Amino acid sequence: MTTAPAPLRVALLGGGVVGGAVARQLALQADDLAHRVGRPLELVGIAVRRPGRDRSELGVDPALFTTDAEELVTRADIVVEVIGGIEPARSLILSAMEHGASVVTANKALLAEDGPTLYAAAAAHGVDLYYEAAVAGAIPILRPIRDSLAGDSIRRVIGIVNGTTNFVLDAMDTSGAGFTETVERAQALGYAEADPTADVEGFDAAAKAAILSSLAFHTRVSSADVHREGITEVSARDIAAAREMGCVVKLLAICERVDGPDGPGISARVHPALIPLSHPLASVREAYNAVFVEAEGAGDLMFYGQGAGGDPTASAVLGDIVAVARTRVLGGRGPGESAYAELPVLPIGQAITRYHVSLEVADKPGVLAAVATVFARQGVSIETVRQQVVTDDQDVSRAMLIIVTHAATDAALSATVDELAGLDTVNEVTSVMRVEGN
């Protein structure tokens, strides 16, 4: 007679969309998960704020719901945190690890603000801390960077990691509509929150850029280190101009190794940028996410899929649950992150990028010479210039110069634009956007 192996106790913090999907799948896939782990997983409690709410659709024993998260984390082998925010999530995770539990979390804000505290606690207590769901939802991207590419040297990570902004920019591209109108449509369709600030201002993408940079470059990078520009200033005209040069506008999270004036460093930034239609990221439509990785050995890789939603996020959480559960069964610890490289995060001025600049200029001889002189003085090389006359619906004609530069430091490009704005012959700098993905 054999004894069934004792189950591993799983505690769930949060009973929302993701927590509910995790609870449902733990029940639905119980047999498969037990086989894959080597021991059954037993849900021992779900910490919720409002215990009275009807959660019958989860198919979970109502006795499992508790409001006492502090107590719950002391009696689990695996604690799954899907409540989000900084507190009480951080305290609960730290307490769980002190009590010997491994932790799975989807909390990008916490990891990007205070990841090193959590990583250190996991190491100190000999437990695992996994968080695949924190970046790009269902897409396996953190494990590939941390494990699969651990023997390679990553040059650059460029991610479309925010579904809301990708939906908005893609819809603007398709419809020709403006930003405000499109955000309203996205809200009506459920692709944008009632308050879309965290998405459209790039806060969400910046947290993910911090996590990606930390893993890719073995360095501590927090949200505060990430240069951030949102998409609220992107106009229908910008998107049309991008089209004209064979590009689309995407909000990109860019993490790259840069040789700065004082040695190597990291550029971590989130901003809208033009990318050529021939680039694999250009075909990422609607609310999909994708992460493009350039590595010395592997070359170019892309990871594509759904970046949000209950079931996709739960898939990533469940993969991590199986991973930390397998460690319990197989012994030892799973691989974690390291920060040995300690590269400096460089200011945005030291980022190497290209600019697409549109100027409304006086329609007279010598304008191009004056403009070109400014670029030359700042040491910025021009790739293409297009002069055109645009006639608006009031029949007013305007002379436009559209300039795309070669790569230069952001500081030089920014100084160039400032100086252009001060020229007598320049009426207005109508748009400035970076160009990525050559």
Place this chain on the structure above:
Amino acid sequence: MTTAPAPLRVALLGGGVVGGAVARQLALQADDLAHRVGRPLELVGIAVRRPGRDRSELGVDPALFTTDAEELVTRADIVVEVIGGIEPARSLILSAMEHGASVVTANKALLAEDGPTLYAAAAAHGVDLYYEAAVAGAIPILRPIRDSLAGDSIRRVIGIVNGTTNFVLDAMDTSGAGFTETVERAQALGYAEADPTADVEGFDAAAKAAILSSLAFHTRVSSADVHREGITEVSARDIAAAREMGCVVKLLAICERVDGPDGPGISARVHPALIPLSHPLASVREAYNAVFVEAEGAGDLMFYGQGAGGDPTASAVLGDIVAVARTRVLGGRGPGESAYAELPVLPIGQAITRYHVSLEVADKPGVLAAVATVFARQGVSIETVRQQVVTDDQDVSRAMLIIVTHAATDAALSATVDELAGLDTVNEVTSVMRVEGN
């Protein structure tokens, strides 16, 4: 005074393109790898067949080369097998594990023929066996399937996993040239071997399909279980016909869960197929690889990158070296594969697929009725029919029927085509191709 941690001993079997790249990177990235692992990695030997060959470009101490692979595997913590083929690779791997070494291999043929023997030996000796480089080169795909999606239920994996055939089909699509001519061009460019049989007949892709199916469905699948059709019969006319219906022709490795007449099973097959231009796999050009995964929770995912070449393959091998080395440092065992599901691999006749059939028919009334009657009798539903008259360069006109079916069993579709070929009114079945990726 602290003592530096003892290095982990790495033995390399094979000094070819991949082995050379691995040796070079172990030296170049020594500091980084030591930090990432927690202990230095020391290359203790490279087993080669021809010891006298000049390998000075690897920058490796010549004393490390040996022809005694049997001896080398007894004195390593990690054995890296990149010689390929069944023997002596299998015996060396088994011996390495008996001597307590973890093993990293890129040997798809061996894994697809006799993987379970190796997995069992790894488990018996408490060591790790990783083989990310065996499928799709640098693209992290096995680890995501085995670990990241371990809490999900995979429905289907569709891979472009052979760079040579993708290069050939893409070049045929771009140039309009025929198969033979294009293979010769691929050979001249180094994209196809002098003897391209393993690639163009689908053997290479079938081995990868076996490995992908085994991991995705927790079942033992060997190369012999995989239905295999190559691309040698694909004509310029087929590719033009695909274009006309908004598709491209790709050689696909398809692994899917199917509800057969006797319950669930696996369909594992390699064959050319039409996929719509709107499908993410359609944009995989040249010799690139990509694997598209459909899972219940995660939805659609795609993994894209370089599937071959020394440096990309070495990147995957080095990632596995770091992974097994970390296990040595952190204790326990890394996650392995399981075969608990024991699903039957169904014959090709039970695969559910769609057909694109071109018929040259008699140009007289009643032909379509006769053809449609055959489809109806076999229970195959027609999605579209196009009738057209094609005039060739000898000014001979031929009446064509191009039919695309709805999904049906491959047996029913195959029987339909057989019966069509026997009709008086059908002069010739000019092409039959499956359609995937709806």
